């Protein structure tokens with residue numbers, strides 16, 4: 664079933680990103696945004712594009728899947744993807760190109776837009792009409808509504824602003840889109856992925872984050888101990904990432920990940936605007952900080968002015984006792 668809105672004058676292409684054989688959560692949100700302007704076609708490319716297309720074809724709200732087989736698409740290089748997107752737009756006259764705001768989407772969409780002589784619109788949070796979109800500016804302190812006069816609108820979509828469509832229940836048709844010859848101006852060398860069986864930070868329902876108040880990377884252990892029984896993900900500020908306490912992928916904020924969990928617990932974080940930009944849409948925000956003047960208290964639903972090294976272990980005890 665497709666949910667067509669009253670706008671529906673467009674024809675949208677969503678550049679799909681696959682993660683471990685599944686459609687990425689960011690893509691599922693981008694499909695929701697795309698379905699507001701018209702019927703949605705999803706594009707998958709890579710050496711196993713046929714298998715990926717079969718997976719994408721079951722996603723709700725997708726009418727058609729274009730599959731492009733070519734190993735030069737395997738690592739999401741924008742140099743290779745941009746001409747392919749351009750070829751798809753030319754061949755099928757799409758009015759919109761959407762992708763999730765992930766490293767992949769942020770890489771690929773602006774380059775494809777530039778190739779077409781269009782202005783990319785980054786990280787939209789709402790689709791007002793087929794040419795008018797809402798996005799945030801100045802680290803989330805201003806909301807801008809932009810109207811694009813471009814023939815084709817190229818947008819990345821903020822995942823936390825759009826529900827994800829269901830990954831199953833759809834039945835799209837699958838067509839082939841010929842590969843464009845390899846550009847070969849960039850080469851993939853290697854991936855270094857952190858292996859983790861813990862909930863994904865970007866999609867977890869509960870996030871516990873630590874800042875400079877944690878004092879060391881070793882001390883993040885106490886956040887992990889609280890996170891485990893709550894099935895929470897652990898995040899961090901840029902200050903602690905820069906200090907080498909924890910890896911980059913844990914950073915929440917303007918230059919890190921945007922999260923909007925049901926519950927965000929900030930431990931030893933001052934609440935700088937660049938951090939808050941990445942989490943202020945969380946449903947319930949709680950803050951533990953020794954400084955009662957810390958800016959974070961201004962946006963917190965709950966706050967404890969105390970030493971986190973006292974409060975966090977006490978909370979863990981309570982959670983464990985309740986779980987029994």
Ligand SMILES: Cc1cc2nc3c(=O)[nH]c(=O)nc-3n(C[C@H](O)[C@H](O)[C@H](O)COP(=O)(O)OP(=O)(O)OC[C@H]3O[C@@H](n4cnc5c(N)ncnc54)[C@H](O)[C@@H]3O)c2cc1C
Nearest residue numbers: 874875876900901902916917918919931933937938953971
């Ligand atoms: C262009 C730009 C982009 C940026 N992007 C990001 C971003 O994406 N994400 C991000 O996080 N930051 C970002 N920053 C950095 C940001 O401005 C802040 O410097 C950073 O968020 C501060 O991190 P913090 O809260 O951990 O440290 P601090 O500001 O030093 O705060 C530490 C807090 O811990 C409290 N504390 C200390 N000890 C304890 C204790 N025992 N118990 C309880 N509380 C304690 C202190 O009272 C203090 O409030 C960016 C900055 C710039 C300029």
